[in-house]
Amino acid sequence: MAAFEQLRALVVEDNAHMRKLLRELIAALGIKESYEAANGKEAFAILREHQPDLVLTDLTMQPMDGIEFTRQVRLSPASPNPYVPIIMVTGHTERHRVEAARDAGTTEFLAKPVTVNNLFLRIAEIVERPRPYVRCATYFGPDRRRHNDEKYNGPWRRETDAQNDLEFR
């Protein structure tokens, strides 16, 4: 058995066809143990029971959407693993919705339509380049700074920003 066959994935999606497709793609990759939920509320219960290593979630669902689910995973005392990688699989292109998902603690975004290349790139990104997690008064989740902005001239607030802070002064 390949080592990664011990990995578990959770697919959260209200559309049964998309849910099935995502589970089949995960299985094709070799992750045979996967679970599914039709909304964030169901997903959180499954997350607690099975503790998946990877989560793929839709954004728009009832009664709990992917944003609230992600927030629960990151911040709830009942969450079994606040660090679990979460890929938000969404057709939303409206900026405010994408920013809300990012600010809830989404690890990666996968735009619909789902393609093999895009899905595999997102998973590879998680495996090859895991990001630091950041905790502040208003956020816990993967570091939202994906690149150094040379034009940024605001304050540096992180403890690890000491060097930058000196340069800023």
Next chain:
Amino acid sequence: MSSKKRPPAPLPGKSVSVQPGAYPVFTSTAAMALLRALRDPAVAAEATQVIADSADEFRAEVLNYIDRVDAAARAEDFESIYDHAHEIRGLAGNAGLAATARIANGLCRYLDALARAARRPEGHVIALHLEAIARAAHAEDEATRLGDAVASELAQLVDKKLAEINGLESA
């Protein structure tokens, strides 16, 4: 539950970083095996076939949502129109209906902007999009220049309408 898995407590006025390795991630053997699979052409071919095999059921699902969005439009239920159009844009691409997805995305952009501006959508803008969605999704060969041209024209219409809203907002 391992205390190693708990995030650090927030510090007033500060942020704290937790570096990879200090939190639970895939084991190195699992990560290596996963990367090998992600780069394996045979795995990619199998996954591509999975997507190809699902296209017909996605197409049928898009047609279901077209019926629902038409009913929502007749009822002038703008929230439901958005919800169904959003489903169409998410599903149509995997049904091989790229132009349908683009047109549905334009309608979503329009309705989302109007809702955020607390303005009532114009019926003819919705009707034009729904007619184009239905025609494109039912076309024998949806991926035609005509489908793309219609999607582009409607995108321009939405851009114009959104510019009008933004102009009104900033006036």
